[in-house]
Every structure is written in C-alpha cells, then in structure tokens.
Amino acid sequence: MTTESPLAGDRAPQASAAPAREQQDDGAQEPVTLIPVTLQFSRIASNSNLSFTFTTAGAAWSLGAKSGDSIGFSYNVTPVSASGQSCIQAIEFNNEVLTIRTGATAQSSSGQADNAFTLTLFLQVREGVDYLQGYCTLNTEAVVLVTFGALVPVHWRNGRISAVLFAPRSNYRPISFTVQGARPGNRIEVVVSAKKGLGKVNWSMGPDFSESNGIELVGQQGLVPLTSMSVTDTVLTFVTTPSDDANASSNSGATLQFSMNAYITWAPDDLTYVYLRANCNSDVSVLAQVSNRQPQTVSQADTVFTL
Amino acid sequence: METKAKNPIKDPQSGGPALAAKAATPAAAVAGVPDQTVIQAIARERSALPDEARQFLGAHLLANRSRALNEQCFTQVHTFKPLTLTFSAVRANSKAFLTLRPDEAAIWSDGGKGNRLVGLSVSSRLDPVLYVSNFLINAREMYLQTYQDAQEIQIDLYVRTLQRGIRGNVDLPPGASVTLRSTNDRSTVIGVSSFAIELGEH
Numbered sequence: 252m253t254t255e256s257p258l259a260g261d262r263a264p265q266a267s268a269a270p271a272r273e274q275q276d277d278g279a280q281e282p283v284t285l286i287p288v289t290l291q292f293s294r295i296a297s298n299s300n301l302s303f304t305f306t307t308a309g310a311a312w313s314l315g316a317k318s319g320d321s322i323g324f325s326y327n328v329t330p331v332s333a334s335g336q337s338c339i340q341a342i343e344f345n346n347e348v349l350t351i352r353t354g355a356t357a358q359s360s361s362g363q364a365d366n367a368f369t370l371t372l373f374l375q376v377r378e379g380v381d382y383l384q385g386y387c388t389l390n391t392e393a394v395v396l397v398t399f400g401a402l403v404p405v406h407w408r409n410g411r412i413s414a415v416l417f418a419p420r421s422n423y424r425p426i427s428f429t430v431q432g433a434r435p436g437n438r439i440e441v442v443v444s445a446k447k448g449l450g451k452v453n454w455s456m457g458p459d460f461s462e463s464n465g466i467e468l469v470g471q472q473g474l475v476p477l478t479s480m481s482v483t484d485t486v487l488t489f490v491t492t493p494s495d496d497a498n499a500s501s502n503s504g505a506t507l508q509f510s511m512n513a514y515i516t517w518a519p520d521d522l523t524y525v526y527l528r529a530n531c532n533s534d535v536s537v538l539a540q541v542s543n544r545q546p547q548t549v550s551q552a553d554t555v556f557t558l
Numbered sequence: 559m560e561t562k563a564k565n566p567i568k569d570p571q572s573g574g575p576a577l578a579a580k581a582a583t584p585a586a587a588v589a590g591v592p593d594q595t596v597i598q599a600i601a602r603e604r605s606a607l608p609d610e611a612r613q614f615l616g617a618h619l620l621a622n623r624s625r626a627l628n629e630q631c632f633t634q635v636h637t638f639k640p641l642t643l644t645f646s647a648v649r650a651n652s653k654a655f656l657t658l659r660p661d662e663a664a665i666w667s668d669g670g671k672g673n674r675l676v677g678l679s680v681s682s683r684l685d686p687v688l689y690v691s692n693f694l695i696n697a698r699e700m701y702l703q704t705y706q707d708a709q710e711i712q713i714d715l716y717v718r719t720l721q722r723g724i725r726g727n728v729d730l731p732p733g734a735s736v737t738l739r740s741t742n743d744r745s746t747v748i749g750v751s752s753f754a755i756e757l758g759e760h
Contacts, residue, residue: 314668314678314715316632316697318624318660323696324668324678332692336705339688343714344668345677354687448604448615451596518596523618545694 285315286374286416287322287543289329289398295366296390297338298355303412305347305385309377312344320544320557324372330429330538330546331369331469331510338366347385371543374399376416383414401425401514401542402462415462422520423458424558428539428549429471429510433531435494437507440530441487441537441549443515450522453484455514467512476507487513515541517558526553624660628697631665631718638669638716639757644737645711645730648704650689652731658698659726664719665697676714684709717757725754 295301305311314324322328326339340354353366374383389395389409397414398404401423405414430439445452457463466482468475479490491507515525529537529549540546541556548554604612648654658664668678678695682688689706695713702711717724723743728736729750737746743756 311671312668312677314666314695314697316628316665318628318658318665318696318698321696323694325692325694326680326690327692328694334691337687337690340686341679341681341688343677343679343681345674346669346671348675348677352681356687446615448600448607448612450600518593518600 281309281377283375283377285313286376286400287315288372288374290370290372291331291367291396291398291404292369293367293394293396294390294392295338295353295368296393297353297366299353299390301351301353301387301389301393303349303385303387303407305383307380307382307384309380310383311346311375312349313373313375315373315543320547322371322540322543322545324370326370327368328546329369329371330427330540333367333369338368342370344372373543374416381416383416385412386410387412401457401464403464417461422518422522423455423463423514423516424542425457425464425512426515426539426541427510427512428537429508430489431506431508431536431538433476433491433507433509433535435476435491435507437491437532437535439489439491439532439535439537441539442528442530443485444526444528444553445517445522445524446526450517450519452515452517452522452525454482454487455516457514458516463514464512466514469510469512471508471510475509477509482513487511522558524555524557527556528553624698627661627663628665631663632697635663635718635720636670637720638667638718640741641715641717641755641757642739643713643715644739645702645713646709646735646737648702648708648711648734649731650704650706652734653701653703653729654731654734654736655699655701655727655729656736657700657727658724660698662719662721662724662726664717664721664724666695666700667716667718669716670718678713678715680711680713682708682710682712719757721757722759723754723756725752727752 315321317323326342327333336356338353338356339351341352343350356366387395387407387409391409393409395407396404397407399414399416402417428441433439443452443454456465468480470476476492477489478492479488481488517525525541527539527549529535529551531537531551533551537549538546539549539556541558544557547556604615643656645654658666669676680688680693685708688711689704689708690711691703691705693702694700695715700713728747730736730748732749735746735748737744738753738755740755740757742758745753745755747753
C-alpha cells in the first residue's frame, strides 16, 4: 500500500509490475458501483456450453459485498423462478466471463431445448461506465431476459449483446411478489408501511423520467385470474375471478396464481427497512422480494424487508 | 405588467443560465425530492411517540453487525486466497448451510479483477447435473437445496481477507459432509459444526 500512488503518471510502471501487484492496484484506485443483475434463461439446450463475455473495459461480474439477506450469486431463488429439475452441470464466473455447462437431463435425451432457470449476481462497473457491450454463445432458440437494477429488462440471444446502465436512484426499489394458493373470489391486500416516526413508504411506478418498468401483472397459468386490482399509496388490492359453474366442476381443487412487479419509494432517504403485510385468507401465500434481497413469505403481520 | 414585458427581452441577453435555472426547478420538484410536508408529517409522528419508543428508533442500525465489516473487506482488502468446498452425500430434499462467522474480517469472493480464467464456480464431477433446486452464495453465507441424492457438489471460490485463517459454521443434513481445502490445509466436518481452516500467507 505504501508504494502505491494515486498519480496518473504512475500507471506505466505499475503495469509492468508482477501480476499480483497489478491486481491490487486496479482495485485500490477505482471506485466501483455494484448493480444487481437477474438473468432469466429459457429454452436452453441440454449438453451444451453457454457463455457471456463483456468487452467493455471496467465491467465485470461480481459476487457483491453484502451478507445477511442479500441474494448474492443465486440459482432459482427469486419468486418467479421456474421450479423442477436442474440442467446445470457446472457454472462459473470470473471477471468478464460467465460460463454455464448444461448436462444431459433425464427427460430431454433428444436434446430438446426446454430448460429454464433464473440466476442472480452483480455487475461491477467502474464509475462513469454507462453502457455495456459483449457477446454470448447460446443455442439459437435460447432467450435470456436480463434485468439490471431497476431498469426495463433487455433480451439477449446468441450473438452480440449490450445494455444501457443508469445510476440507481437512491429512494426507489423494485419489488416483485408471487401470490399462490388463492381460491376464486378471494380478496388479497398487500400493505406496505414503515415504522412510525422513522419514515413513510408508498407503492410507486418507479423513478420519474427514467427507464423504469412501471407496474406489471403476470398470470402464471395463462390468464390473469382477477376481476379487479387497485393501487393506492400504501395498499395493493386484488380480487380473484369468482368461480364459474361450468368450470368449477372440472377444476374445483385448483388454486390461482399470479405475480406482480412494482416499485416502492420512501422518505427520508436513509430509511433502511420497510414492513409488508398480507391481508388475506391464511392459505394464500405471498412470496415477496425487494430489490436484491432474499425473498420472504409475507405474513398476516408486519414482515421486515430491508432496503 | 411592466416586469412581464421586460422578461422576454432580458432572457436572450442573459442566455443559458436563466433558462437552465427555470428548467431545473420543476424537474427537481417532480423527481422524488421528498416533499417538506412528508418530512414534517414524519417529524410529527416521531414527536407523538412515547419517550421510550423514541429512544430506540435507531436500534435497527445495530442489527446487521457484519455490514460495515463486509464493506471494509470489499473496498480495502485486495488479497484473495483460494478455497475449495466439497459437499458430499447430500440427500434428496435437504438443505446444506455454510457461513463465515460475522466477526471474521473475511468475505467470500470471485477473486476480484485481473486476467484470471478461474473465478467462482459451482459444479459436480460425479453427478450428470447438479441436483440442486436452488442455491445461493453471498458475501458470508451459502446454501444448497437438493431435489435428489447428490454425490458431490464442489464450490471453488476465494476468501478476501488478510487473516491467516478463517472460522465458520456448517449445518448439514444427516449423512452429508463438507470438506474445505485451502492451499495448505484441509478440514472435513459433518452435522451442525464449526470449522477453522488455515489459508496461508500471500
């Protein structure tokens, strides 16, 4: 540390130093930003190698710096993850390369491309880097939906890839949740609040004048099973479709499922946690994820989510 | 009336700054700078609280004691020591946990920057695929959840630390074991145990 100098003129001698030293200097000089990344893979072929390589200087994959409830590097942990059998034999990332080796799964001996999974990790960028370029190697059918921070997701397919990066706004976080086990005609309320005297929190469409994703409602069984949905400052209300006599006989035991992506915003900026509460029947389960923290089941009492 | 008439004439003279200032004011108001009324409402709520509750309002700041230490390791430590963790015989539908102690000045890492081809990897050499329904690795913790009997799951990573060794805890299902191997030490643990491993200098 003592021999390191922040002067720009020292660059050349540092570069000729031993590799271990060069690594030290690199990290010490540049302040970096960590952006959470979610990759949703679909139609991935078995028995193949997938890779993502960045060619933009100053951008690298990272494990992040948080412990506790941080999601870090994860596989199929998010509320919208596909469940079922894995197709991965090995997965590795270093600086600019993320590689996934898929194995031969039992049901897809014909080599069909039908595997889906979700990964999360961080993108480490040097301050001032506002876009990203690179290339990826995938099977031709494969589609990867990549979300950087709170931005609208980008589609990556086999070939060149890119993404525009924006500095994250301090008092907005994306939130996604899945509602499972609802019956026809149920009323489900999701309430967001903060500790009294500490701050205020509201549902939001995302930061103004930015590439935010707004509010998105997704039916996970084809149709969105709702008769109504309403958003107020702090309460989201869903009413599921009442059962139809004709359909009731055919799937009387069936439960409804849907998911939603939205944002929360709060004041003052230094608020560190909020509460979520689900007002619904106790056999309905609401699994929520705030930004890059681990998902948690929302109880009928206040449930703590850090920001 | 007179002032209004003057303004359009003045504007082109004073040029950019006047226009920029005009544009900036509404933008700042819209773009989420908290409204004074909200801040006042929060302050009113706070003053309405009983003394005891007010005293412990900031108590949550003590809750995550590793946070500052993680941040410090991430920004100030640039020494990466390789470590291999091998989980063996993890039975179906079970969960294996492994964490670094919260007071260790060490975090898991992918190896930082540099022209390396080896970073953080999760793989299996014995099973055709990783029999995990999900896994998670963050700065101190990791877990794996299986859906089928897994013979072996190997995780290669780095420990970002200046310490000569690290300590941590594991929580494994019956029958499973985990072997930690650094450049100069090895340790195998089962069940709910703690571990300590030398990482060596460099």
